[in-house]
Amino acid sequence: MDKPLKIAIAGLGTVGAGVIKVLNDNKDLMSARCGRSVEVTAVSARDRNRDRGVSLDSFTWYDNPVDMASDDNVDVVVELIGGSDGIAKALCEKAIENGKHVVTANKALIAHHGTALAKAAEAKGVNVMYEAAVAGGIPIIKALREGLAGNGFSRVYGILNGTCNYMLTNMRETGRDFDVILSEAQDLGYAEADPTFDVDGIDAAHKLAILTSVAFGCEVDFDGVQTEGIRHVSPIDIEFAEELGYRIKLLGITSRQNGTVEQRVHPCMVSKETPISQVEDVFNAVVCEGNFVDKVVLQGRGAGEGPTASAVVGDLVDIARSLSVPTFSVAADKLEKLSSASLARHKGSYYVRLMVVDKPGVFADIAGVLKEHNVSMETIVQRNRAPGETVPLVLTLHETSEDSMLKALDGIGALDSVVETPRMIRIEDF
Amino acid sequence: MDKPLKIAIAGLGTVGAGVIKVLNDNKDLMSARCGRSVEVTAVSARDRNRDRGVSLDSFTWYDNPVDMASDDNVDVVVELIGGSDGIAKALCEKAIENGKHVVTANKALIAHHGTALAKAAEAKGVNVMYEAAVAGGIPIIKALREGLAGNGFSRVYGILNGTCNYMLTNMRETGRDFDVILSEAQDLGYAEADPTFDVDGIDAAHKLAILTSVAFGCEVDFDGVQTEGIRHVSPIDIEFAEELGYRIKLLGITSRQNGTVEQRVHPCMVSKETPISQVEDVFNAVVCEGNFVDKVVLQGRGAGEGPTASAVVGDLVDIARSLSVPTFSVAADKLEKLSSASLARHKGSYYVRLMVVDKPGVFADIAGVLKEHNVSMETIVQRNRAPGETVPLVLTLHETSEDSMLKALDGIGALDSVVETPRMIRIEDF
Structure with missing residues (x-):
C-alpha cells in the first residue's frame, strides 16, 4: 500500500461537507480502489463553528485558505470556494506553483481562467481537475476526454442547469408563469436569491465553455458563448410547443x-x-456526437451534495491512482485558438409567436415580410379566433439564417396589427 | 512526442476494420490527445484477401494470431477473434506473458476468464482492457471504475443486448410474434443465424458478470448469473404491460x-x-446506483462497427497515455469472492398471465392457491369475457419471495380451469 494521498479542502459548504462524508463513509472502498488511503489533512472555511454534520477535529484548520497551498502535509487542494477570481483563483495558482494538484467544482474559474491554469499545471506536472464543475455527478469530462477519446466530435449539447430545467418542467406541468415558479423555487432553495447566474444562462454558459475545450481541444473561451436565458419563456409558448410535438429546454x-x-x-x-426532451426536473444530461460512436447520452443529477461530492472524489481517485491526462484533452500548449462563429450566421429552424389583432389582411402582411427576407414557413397555428381582438399566432419557419430571421422579426414587429414584441425560440433538430 | 504505440489486431471483421478506420481517420486527433501516434503494425485474420475497405499493406501479416504476441514491434494486442477459449484466450495469455497490453471486445472471454487474466496482467504490470465488451460504444467500464469511483454501488442494471431490445421494440410496435420478428431480424442481419447467445440472454449475462466485478470489486462469476431469455415473451404480454403502465425489457x-x-x-x-423504458430499438443503456451520486444513466449504441471500434480505441488512448487502473476496480489479488444470492430468495413484484376457461369459480380457485402461499394480489385484469371459452387473466402480485411465487404458480397451473402454463414476468421497481 502506497502512502496516503493528503487532501486540503477550501470551502466547507454543502459540497465540502459532502466530500468529507464520502471519504469517511467509503473509506475502505477508496483504499481498495486507490491502493492507498485518501485522507483529509487540512480545511478552511469562513465559519469554523458551523455544524456541518462532520467533525473537523482531526484536520488542520486554516483561516486563510491560500496558506493551505504551502502546507507540506497536503498533496491536493480541493477548491470549493467559488467565484472566477479572488481567493479561489489565488489558492489554485499558489497550489500549482507549489506542485500540488488542484480539484475544483468552480465552473466560473475554469471558464474564465482554464487555459492559464492548465498551462501552469502541466508545466509543473500536476493535475487541474474539474469534473464537478460540469453537470454535477455525471462523469462527462472523463467520458469526453477519455472514454470517447477515439472520436472526433461534431457537436456536444445538454441540459446543464438544473434550476432552469426544474422551472421549465414545473411551468409545463402547472401552466404557471415564470415569476411565480421562480419565487417558489427560491422558497424551496432550488434557486438562489439572486437567480441571474441560473435563469440568464450564465451558469450553463460557464459549463458549455468548458465542454467546448474538452471536446474540441481548444482554449476555453467563455466570451465566445452566446447566451440567452429563460426569462422570456411563457406558459403559452410551452403549450404551443407541446402541440407542435416539442418540449422547451434550456440547452448549451x-x-x-x-x-x-x-x-x-x-x-x-x-x-x-x-x-x-424527457430529462425533467433538476436532472442534467449531456449528448456527445462522435464520428464513430454516434450519440452517447449521459444523464443524472447536476447538483447537490452527494452528486457533486461524487465528482470531486472521482477526481481524487484519479490522482490517488497517479492518472494524468491533459487538462483539456490535448496538452495545454497545443490547445487551438478557435474563432467563434457568429450566431447571425447560424442556420436553423425557428418558432415564432406573435400577438396579433384578429382582422383580415394580417396574415398577408406577415407573409409579405417573410417573403421579403427569404424566410419560408413550415406551419402556422392560430387558435381562439376572436375578430377585432388580440390572439396568438404561431409560426414555425424552415431552416434559414438567424440574420434573415431577425430582420424578418423586426419587420413583423413593426406591423400595426402585431401588438407585442414577437417571441422567437430556436428549434433544434437532434 | 513520445515514441508510437504499436498495435497488433487479431480478427479483422467489422470491428477490426473499424479500429483501423478510426486510427486512420482520426490520426492527428489521436496524436494530439495521446502525445504520441497510435499505429497498427501487425494484423491477423482468417482470410487475408477479403475486401475490408481498408488497406492492410503496411502491416505485418500473421497467419497465426498467437505469433503476434511475440512480435517485438507490438506493444498492445487487440483481440477481436471472439470465443471464451481457444485461440482468443491463448493469444491474450501469451501477450500478457510477453509483457504486452491486451485490449479486447470479447465478453465471453472476460466473463469466463477475467479474474485469471487480470491477475496475470497485473503481475506483469500490463493492462487488460475490455470497454468494448460491455454496451458497445457506451464508456460504462470507465464510468464505473473511474468517474463514479467515489461511490459504493448498490445496484447496476441495464439493457445490454441490442438484438433483444430491437426485437421487443418491434414486437410492441407491430404486435407480431417472437418467431416472425426473429426471422426478420435474421434477414436484416440484426440477429445471428444461431440466435441463442442473444435471445436466451447469454450475451447479456456475459456483460452483466463483467459489470458486477467492476461495480463490486469481486471475482468475475459468470456461472452466478441467473439467466432467462425472451423466447417466452408474447405480444399479449406486451399489450397487457402497456395497459398496466409498463414496458417489457430484457435487463441485466x-x-x-x-x-x-x-x-x-x-x-x-x-x-x-x-x-x-424509453430506450428502444438497438440502443443499450446502463444505470448505476451509487451511494452519493444517486442514479447515473448512460445510453448509446451497444454494437456495430463505429461504436465498438470507438470503445476499443478509447482503451488504446488510455494505454498510449500510460494510464493504468486495476482491471476490475481493485487489485486482482484483492478481488472478493462473493457468494451468489439464489433467485429463489429474491423478493419482488410479479406479473402473471393465465389462460383460463371463463366460468364461475375460477377466480376463487386461483385466489385460494395464492392465499395458501401467502402471495397477495395487487391488480387483476380480465378482458374479453366469453363464458365457457379460454380467455387471458392477468394478475400483478405485491412483493413476495420468488420461491412462494413459483410454488403458487405450480398450484395455479395444476387447476383444471387453467389451460396453459402460467407466464410470469418480474416487475422491477426502479
Missing part, C-alpha cells in the same frame, strides 16, 4: 464547423421523441 | 446485499416513466 450547444466553434446557450424546442 | 441486474451478489438476466416489466 457547442459545435465545430470549418475551424470555427459555435457556442450557444438558449431555450430550445426539441422533439418530444428525443431522449433529452 | 446486479445488486449486492449482505455480502452476497444477485446477478440476473431476464425480461422485466419497468414503468413507462423510467428513463430505461
